[in-house]
Amino acid sequence: MRRRAILGYGAPGVGAVALMLFVGWWQVDGPGGPEPIGQRPVALTAMDFRLTDHEGNAVGPETLIGRPTMAFFGFTYCPDVCPTTLSDISGWLDDLGDEADEMNVVFITVDPERDTVETMAEYVGYFHPAIRGWTGPEEQIARVADGFHATYERVPTESGDYTMNHSASVFLFAASGRFVTMIDYHEPREFAVPKIRRALEEETEGAT
Amino acid sequence: MKKYILTSTLAALLTLGGLSVPALAGPEDVVVENAWSRASIGMNRPGAAYMTIRNTGDEPVTLIGLTTPLAMMPEIHETKTNAEGVSSMTPAGEIAIAPGESVALESGGLHAMLMRLQEPMTEGDTFPLTLLFDDGGEVTVEVPILGIAARGPDD
Ligand SMILES: [Cu+2]
Numbered sequence: 434m435r436r437r438a439i440l441g442y443g444a445p446g447v448g449a450v451a452l453m454l455f456v457g458w459w460q461v462d463g464p465g466g467p468e469p470i471g472q473r474p475v476a477l478t479a480m481d482f483r484l485t486d487h488e489g490n491a492v493g494p495e496t497l498i499g500r501p502t503m504a505f506f507g508f509t510y511c512p513d514v515c516p517t518t519l520s521d522i523s524g525w526l527d528d529l530g531d532e533a534d535e536m537n538v539v540f541i542t543v544d545p546e547r548d549t550v551e552t553m554a555e556y557v558g559y560f561h562p563a564i565r566g567w568t569g570p571e572e573q574i575a576r577v578a579d580g581f582h583a584t585y586e587r588v589p590t591e592s593g594d595y596t597m598n599h600s601a602s603v604f605l606f607a608a609s610g611r612f613v614t615m616i617d618y619h620e621p622r623e624f625a626v627p628k629i630r631r632a633l634e635e636e637t638e639g640a641t
Numbered sequence: 642m643k644k645y646i647l648t649s650t651l652a653a654l655l656t657l658g659g660l661s662v663p664a665l666a667g668p669e670d671v672v673v674e675n676a677w678s679r680a681s682i683g684m685n686r687p688g689a690a691y692m693t694i695r696n697t698g699d700e701p702v703t704l705i706g707l708t709t710p711l712a713m714m715p716e717i718h719e720t721k722t723n724a725e726g727v728s729s730m731t732p733a734g735e736i737a738i739a740p741g742e743s744v745a746l747e748s749g750g751l752h753a754m755l756m757r758l759q760e761p762m763t764e765g766d767t768f769p770l771t772l773l774f775d776d777g778g779e780v781t782v783e784v785p786i787l788g789i790a791a792r793g794p795d796d
């Protein structure tokens with residue numbers, strides 16, 4: 434509701450958005466940006482890691498080059514954020530229909546101790562069939578997270594188990610491997626789907 | 642003063658009103674709507690349940706805990722996502738609901754975390770979840786278990 438209202442502000446709103454975008458650019462990429470750490474992932478072509486998908490295939494960043502990619506982190510013992518994100522993604526893919534067919538969609542676990550290949554296979558099976566589950570040795574997961582500038586942390590729970598804090602954004606890459614944008618957790622569908630389209634369109638532009 | 646009455650009438654009214662969850666018993670001032678949860682894979686993973694808790698009375702109510710035969714450690718949790726996009730979960734503690742206000746337990750915010758499941762959560766089943774209030778009042782709701790990929794109470 435609130436978002437519709439924002440869209441309704443018209444021309445002054447456009448100006449304000451342009452200003453916000455400029456400020457955003459200034460702070461993120463521009464001279465106002467913090468020097469060493471960017472939040473944005475590096476290009477997939479600059480990443481180096483070896484994982485296994487939920488069907489047992491060896492995969493790495495090169496697996497994703499050539500098609501646009503949607504990737505995110507989570508773990509299958511996650512009761513709230515991860516099933517919600519996976520359901521959201523399934524919904525976005527349904528909305529995109531055929532458009533999404535040429536896209537990689539990867540769910541990368543940050544909890545390889547519990548998320549074996551078999552576990553990932555069972556879990557992703559409940560969601561959109563395009564979603565692949567990737568796992569691997571802890572040190573390889575750490576390399577993926579490095580490349581994405583994503584973080585994760587193991588936290589003990591009162592029940593004697595542990596849970597994982599982790600980056601909950603969905604990352605979008607063009608077919609070239611270039612990082613395009615990310616969808617923040619809880620971003621509404623009317624924002625998420627156009628962002629995915631942007632990643633899909635970059636592919637076409639890059640190909641010409 | 643709040644009265645605690647077995648409110649089969651209320652349950653009937655709620656059912657007639659098209660709400661998915663009839664309150665079985667409890668403080669007549671507290672209404673629980675749109676309760677739902679996701680099926681679990683086995684019993685090792687924690688479950689989560691969602692609902693809206695509405696205080697229709699004239700006095701504040703404070704939710705202090707949960708009980709359910711389904712889980713040894715049910716607890717209200719809050720998921721927070723920080724400026725870096727990192728999400729984490731912590732116990733939410735007591736939740737005060739002012740008169741006329743409601744609190745939403747929804748994906749990515751508050752949720753009833755169901756730790757140490759006693760049996761798997763099977764799609765199509767329901768389970769009773771009792772909300773405990775600071776004045777000794779209780780409200781029990783029957784929570785439907787939807788599919789693992791459910792997005793909300795209507796899925
Ligand atoms: Cu929780």
